[in-house]
Amino acid sequence: MGQVEEAKISCLNLLTRHRxxxxxxxxxxxxxxxxLLASGFFCEEDVEIVQRTITKANQARKILELVxxxxxxxxxYLIFVLYKVHxxxxxxxxxxxxxxxxxxxxxGEMKVVNTDPSKCYRH
Numbered sequence: 602m603g604q605v606e607e608a609k610i611s612c613l614n615l616l617t618r619h620r621x622x623x624x625x626x627x628x629x630x631x632x633x634x635x636x637l638l639a640s641g642f643f644c645e646e647d648v649e650i651v652q653r654t655i656t657k658a659n660q661a662r663k664i665l666e667l668v669x670x671x672x673x674x675x676x677x678y679l680i681f682v683l684y685k686v687h688x689x690x691x692x693x694x695x696x697x698x699x700x701x702x703x704x705x706x707x708x709g710e711m712k713v714v715n716t717d718p719s720k721c722y723r724h
Contacts (some may be wrong), residue, residue: 607613609620609699610647611676612670612673612674612675612676612677612679612680613672614667615676615680615700616668616669616676616679616680617669619696619700620665622696623661623665623693624658624661624662624665626690626691626692626693626696627642627657627660627661627664627690627693628657628659628689628690629686629689629690629717630651630657630661630664631715631716631717631718632682632686632689632715632716633664633666633679633682634648634651634652635714635716636676636678636682636713636716637644637664637668637678637679637682637684638708639712640678640711640712641674642668642671642674642678642679643667646684647667650663650667651663651664651667664679665679674707675706677704677705677708678711680697680702681704681708681711681713682699682713683697684702684704685713685715686713686715688715688717689715689717698708
């Protein structure tokens with residue numbers, strides 16, 4: 602039974618434990634906001650709160666704070682976006698491997714769209 606508990610660490614706890622790393626490496630804020638809004642985890646007001654925050658680091662902090670207030674499923678969805686939108690979050694791919702992230706069935710069926718504007722310039 603201990604193995605099962607180890608295998609499924611709370612996504613909320615992962616975001617708390619790795620907050621400093623995430624704040625320093627989250628760059629494509631708009632892509633996260635677009636997906637959190639489209640999935641229903643964020644409302645327009647949440648998006649506006651984040652967008653009113655000036656620096657990328659503070660925007661990342663605000664996203665993490667809001668997502669964590671919304672619970673485990675919202676936290677997993679945020680990690681799922683980082684996992685699915687590989688190009689926009691390339692710097693976080695080693696972290697996803699380190700935590701051995703595998704999406705749950707419910708989250709894995711949710712839609713994610715890469716709205717990172719810089720994807721247009723990558724070849």
